[in-house]
Amino acid sequence: MKILIIHQNFPGQYKHLAPALAARGHQVVALTPKVDKPQTWKGVRLVPYRITGSSTKGIHPWLQDFETKVLRGQSCYDAALVLRERGFTPDVILAHHGWGESLFLKDVWPGARMGLYCELYHLTTEEFTRFDPEFDRKGTERDGLRIRLKNLNNRLHEEVMDAGISPTRFQASTFPETWQDRITVAHDGVDTDLVRPDPQARLDLDTGQVLTRDDEVITFINRNLEPYRGYHVFMRALPEILRRRPNAQIVLIGGDEVSYGAKAPDGKSWKQIFIDEVRAEISDADWARVHFLGRVPYERFLAMMQISRVHVYLTYPFVLSWSLLEAMSAECAILASDTAPVREALTEDETGRMVDFFDRAGLVDRLCELLDDGDARARLGRAAREHVRKTYDLTRVCLPRHVEWVESLPDLTPRPPRD
Incomplete structure (x- = not known):
């Protein structure tokens, strides 16, 4: 089978799936702007394409987002025409359509099945x-009004989507009924053989300090430190956490930019805004126990998870972070927000504990309860890892489901583009 994969940041969610499909004998080609010349990666042929055009100055702000998607879609369309001229006709097109790249691919290959x-x-x-x-x-x-226009990309893709796959039931449930019978729920998966507890783990800080499992380490992670992932809630709880836990070390991972939601005002970062808000309430001695690591290599992230005594995860009703499942796989005791995406992955007092997203006092109290109860932490951590291995394991559960889904796509009747 010939498979074309589209992802603006390839491999993205196809990191494991693309090589697995190639290993099964399928011809796998990926169109991506991330390479300058054709090359092969883990059996996958990478073909570059260049994004042409630029956003229109002064365009209505509600249209800016869609215009960038049209530009990507047109650029990818042009690259697809070249592939077709060279004799490549995919049986299946796999795409993360969020950036618009796949908008016009059915116009090039109307007979392909799009997943x-x-x-x-x-x-x-x-x-x-x-x-x-x-x-x-x-x-x-x-x-x-703005959000309906933001869904233009989704709506146009719905017309040509033969099948979809969504990592969680919560995320799948956000799509309209007209999508539902075509969406399979299957998570991307966690490598539980790699992300596992390690009693000997250590985290070397830039200060020269070394943290291990013997330390009372509280961890918090965002891709970028911002409100969508509860950074403001955690920071406002921080003065009281430090006061009540005089031996605790607080370790935060996350960048200074914005992944979701609005940018911070006045050219500042959300990270600095909430540091400034709470800093006067924290002594210099206590502030020395707060460690911002920024963005880190995966090995350092893993070490942080393996030494964590309690991992705090907060989120709006939104896409579930891989970091929660990875923390569970590392056998962390989890304290998370009681929001819909979390409730799908976590069960109260079985695989973790939850608190209302806005309940700062409750967050501090429940955190201290966990820190004082080693038996509960051990019980919750073991159950969390067991649940992830049973439900979200990459090689045993999730990857086989994704491969099976892809290999079933040729059986579908393709939906051609509509006028």
Whole structure:
């Protein structure tokens, strides 16, 4: 079978799937702007394409997002035409359509079956648009209009999507009913053989300090430190955590940019805004126990998980972070926000504990309870790892499901583009 994969940051979610398909004898080609010349990666032929054009100055802000997707879609279309001229006709197209790259590929190959990675559909309900009223913007009464336009890319893809795959039930549930019978729920998977507890793990800090399992380490991770992942809630709880836990070391991983939601005001970073907000409440001696690592290599992230005594995970109702499942796989005791995506992965007092996203006092209390109860931490950590190995294990559960899904796509009747 000939398979074409599209992802603006390849391999992205296809890191394991693409090589697995190649290893099974399929011809796998990936179109990506991340390489300058054709090359082979783990049996996958990488073909570069260049994004041409630029955003229009002064365009209506609601259209800016869609215009960037059209530019990517057109650029990918042009590259696909070249592939077709060279004799490549895929049986299956796999795409994370969130950046618009796959918008016009059915116009090139109407007979191909398109399988989309369905990460999220943007909803206009208050749970999504006003979950955290602190960050309401002016003109929020127009949010529904803006968000419906943001879904133009989703809606156009729905017309040509033959099948979809979504990592969680929560994420799949955000898509309209017209998508539901075509979406399979299967997580990307966690390498539980790699992400596992290690009593000998150590984390070397830039200060020269070394943290191990013998230390009381509280961990917190965002791709970028921002409100969508509860960074502001954690930081506002920090002065009281440090006061009540005089031996605790707080380790945070995350960048200074924005992955989700609005940018911070006045050209600042959300990271610095909330540091500035709480810093006066924290003594210099206590602040020395707070360690911002920024973005780190995976090995350092893994060491952080393996020495964590309690891992705090907070999120809006949104895409579930891989870091939660990886922390569970490392046998961390988890304290997480009681929000829909978390409830799918975590069961209260079985595989972790939960607290209301906005309950700062409750967060501190439940955190201290866990830190004081070694038996509970051990029980929760073991159960968390067992659950991840049973439900989210990469090689035994998730990757075989993804491969089976891809290999079933040729049996579908392809949906051609519509006028």
